[in-house]
Amino acid sequence: MSINEPAPAGPRPLSARSVVLSLLLGSHPPELPGRDLVRLVAEFDVGASTARAALSRMAAAGDLRRTESGYRLSDRLLERQRRQDEAVRPHARAWDGDWEMVVITATGRGPAARADLRARLTALRLAELREGVWLRPANLRRPLPGDLGRVAECCTARPGRPDGELAAALWPLDAWAATARGLLAQVGRARRPADRLAAHAAAVRHLLADPVLPDALLPGGWPGPALRDAYRDYQREQAGRLGVLGTRD
Numbered sequence: 001m002s003i004n005e006p007a008p009a010g011p012r013p014l015s016a017r018s019v020v021l022s023l024l025l026g027s028h029p030p031e032l033p034g035r036d037l038v039r040l041v042a043e044f045d046v047g048a049s050t051a052r053a054a055l056s057r058m059a060a061a062g063d064l065r066r067t068e069s070g071y072r073l074s075d076r077l078l079e080r081q082r083r084q085d086e087a088v089r090p091h092a093r094a095w096d097g098d099w100e101m102v103v104i105t106a107t108g109r110g111p112a113a114r115a116d117l118r119a120r121l122t123a124l125r126l127a128e129l130r131e132g133v134w135l136r137p138a139n140l141r142r143p144l145p146g147d148l149g150r151v152a153e154c155c156t157a158r159p160g161r162p163d164g165e166l167a168a169a170l171w172p173l174d175a176w177a178a179t180a181r182g183l184l185a186q187v188g189r190a191r192r193p194a195d196r197l198a199a200h201a202a203a204v205r206h207l208l209a210d211p212v213l214p215d216a217l218l219p220g221g222w223p224g225p226a227l228r229d230a231y232r233d234y235q236r237e238q239a240g241r242l243g244v245l246g247t248r249d
Contacts, residue, residue: 014198016046016054021063022201024073025081026235033070040241044194083123087207088228088235091141095214097163098156100144104132106151117151125211127170135170137163139214167217179206180223187230200234203227 014022019041024030032040038051046054055071058064064071073081102121109117118128124144126134135157144154159166167173183206186199210224218224 012198012202013194014044014201016041016050017058017063018201019044019046019194019197020051020054020058021077022197023238024064024071025077025084026204026238028239029072030078030081031067031070031072035070037071044197083208084204086142087210088204088231090210090212092139092212092214093141095137095139095216097158098138099159100126100136100138101155101157102126102134102144102148103153103155104134104151105153109151120145123208127211129166129170135159135166136211137167137214137217140212164217167211167213171211171213173211173213173219173222176206176209176211177219177221177223180210180227184223184227184230187234196234200231203231207231 020037023037023040024032034052034055037055038048041051042048055064059066059071062074063077065074104117121128121134124136124142125140126136129135138156148154180203183199183203187196187203190196190199207224207227212224215222
């Protein structure tokens, strides 16, 4: 879902693959016995034969790794889980007014390399002020990757533009908030297990685009904390379900 799009009227049904991924991405550790996965996804309108076929295809495609006890997320998806966990529980700190600045200095890179770098910077919750200049308030407890130094100059800055005005120019905050409120409404009215899973999966995807700004730079009534709380409550509920499954014969 785009940050600029309103939430749809209802959650879209998830495919068998998406159900498996949603459950494993929300599990710690991200590994489950195959029979438990098949039994669990049945609660989300995925039949046993469909689930087994999805698991086989996902293992063949490299999404999952077969282990002695079942299926585990691949290394690529473990990185996605790490980003999802950070989105749900961001490591923020008190903000002193500094901004992180990343200025791209490398030249002659191909389209694929440029797109990869943009995706990495966006995942770090930086936003592009102009081509090659990326910013965000320095309120996150995370260092920038060391290898960025090969293609960019990384520093802290105090822009002359008012902080709130700059944040509003860098991120479509009103659009993000409107979508988040729509997702909260979806989460609140979903009743069927499949609909609840789809609604919460959409919520956590949207949290990946939350800039996690200092409170002073956010519009009033910012729904980010409420959306995180809703997803965390659902995650705890699902963890309890997995525990029940693990006690069965």
